[in-house]
Amino acid sequence: MSQHPELRRAMGGFDATTVGIGAMIGAGAFVVFAPASASAGALLPLAVVIAGFVAYCNASATASLAVRYPTSGGTYVYGREQLGPWPGFLAGWGFVTGKLASCAAMALTFGLYAAPGAEKAAGVAAVVGLTLVNLLGVTRTALATRVIVSLVVPVLAFVIVVAFASPAASGLAAAGPTGAVGVLQASGLLFFAFAGYARIATMGEEVREPRRNIPAAIFGALGFTLLLYLLLALSLLHAFGPTRLAGTTAPLREVFDAAAPGGAAGVGGAVITLAAALASLGALLALIAGVGRTSLAMARGGDLPRVLSRVSARYSVPWVADVMTAVVVVVLLLATDVLTVVGFSSFGVLLYYAIANIAAVTLTERQWYSPRWLNAVGAAGCLVLAFTLPATSVLTMLGVLAVGLIVRAVLLARRRAA
Numbered sequence: 001m002s003q004h005p006e007l008r009r010a011m012g013g014f015d016a017t018t019v020g021i022g023a024m025i026g027a028g029a030f031v032v033f034a035p036a037s038a039s040a041g042a043l044l045p046l047a048v049v050i051a052g053f054v055a056y057c058n059a060s061a062t063a064s065l066a067v068r069y070p071t072s073g074g075t076y077v078y079g080r081e082q083l084g085p086w087p088g089f090l091a092g093w094g095f096v097t098g099k100l101a102s103c104a105a106m107a108l109t110f111g112l113y114a115a116p117g118a119e120k121a122a123g124v125a126a127v128v129g130l131t132l133v134n135l136l137g138v139t140r141t142a143l144a145t146r147v148i149v150s151l152v153v154p155v156l157a158f159v160i161v162v163a164f165a166s167p168a169a170s171g172l173a174a175a176g177p178t179g180a181v182g183v184l185q186a187s188g189l190l191f192f193a194f195a196g197y198a199r200i201a202t203m204g205e206e207v208r209e210p211r212r213n214i215p216a217a218i219f220g221a222l223g224f225t226l227l228l229y230l231l232l233a234l235s236l237l238h239a240f241g242p243t244r245l246a247g248t249t250a251p252l253r254e255v256f257d258a259a260a261p262g263g264a265a266g267v268g269g270a271v272i273t274l275a276a277a278l279a280s281l282g283a284l285l286a287l288i289a290g291v292g293r294t295s296l297a298m299a300r301g302g303d304l305p306r307v308l309s310r311v312s313a314r315y316s317v318p319w320v321a322d323v324m325t326a327v328v329v330v331v332l333l334l335a336t337d338v339l340t341v342v343g344f345s346s347f348g349v350l351l352y353y354a355i356a357n358i359a360a361v362t363l364t365e366r367q368w369y370s371p372r373w374l375n376a377v378g379a380a381g382c383l384v385l386a387f388t389l390p391a392t393s394v395l396t397m398l399g400v401l402a403v404g405l406i407v408r409a410v411l412l413a414r415r416r417a418a
Helices: 013-068 075-082 085-114 119-135 138-165 179-191 195-202 210-240 242-247 251-259 263-300 319-335 338-361 372-387 391-417
Strands: none
Touching: 013 075, 013 085, 013 138, 013 179, 013 210, 013 242, 013 251, 013 263, 013 338, 013 372, 075 085, 075 263, 075 338, 085 119, 085 263, 085 319, 085 338, 085 391, 119 263, 119 319, 138 210, 138 251, 138 263, 179 338, 179 372, 210 242, 210 251, 251 263, 263 319, 338 372, 338 391
């Protein structure tokens, strides 16, 4: 008999794939392309491909580990089981702290599009509302995400068509750093947008037939999103060129406005604003669920307060972890400018996946899609991208990780002394 109350396996493969897509398109489509273009210039599509390849390495490792350990917690569980409690804690702490910042960034992005001038209040409302959706059960989470994705993806597809139909921008001069460093830095930033498939693995305890559905959902979500991002990168470069793309804060809306002047532009702007708001909500919905479930797993393992391991008997969700996630995100929203911590979040997620790849190397049961050499390449790729991010982000995250490790060491020492 299980020591802890188990979550209900209520999601099929399609629902799990939709949750992964919904987690990725919010950040990638509306946040990342301009700063990535500033680093990579005309090589932006190459940066997308590199980020997608590293994400594929991570997806293969995550899928094989999720098949071996189909429970909530993702790489926190994988690291503990395959490498030991300290690497597992490092992965879980990096994920939770980085993704709390991502939650706040997505909430503020929603506020900036939906209620300029009152963005923080709107962001808080979004966090509270979506936490309530999560508390009603994972099937509600999957249904809400499916609705959001079905509305956002057609808008993005139309923007791609309009951008390719626009007159080609003159010149492809780079806007910022170029060469290997610029491309790798852009890939590290773009990786922020590819991390959604982790939400599928962290909810592995709630997916039916996990050995079949988890890998299919991860690769389906990643493949769809990679194609979408590559088409967006190519179309935006065609319409703007790298310098203008790097200087705009809302390139998708500007493409639409340029193609629909006058009164139609207002309608087009409203459509893009609605799509951006929905995409941000979709990403935030899946992020809250993922952070809550990793916190649940860490509480079960004794690395976070035990109260976070409580599961609702009625809705089979980690309600205490979800509520505490919402509280921390609201505090971040009110106290900080979280749009400056995208690099911070990227560093935490890349470290998380580096540990996932290292854990996958140690597996004795090999899946066809996860050869050991690919796991090693994935670990190296994650570390390279992590340390090419801006120095402030790297140093800040290293400090946060060090604090977590020190606190855990002190708590363990006290438990042994008692």
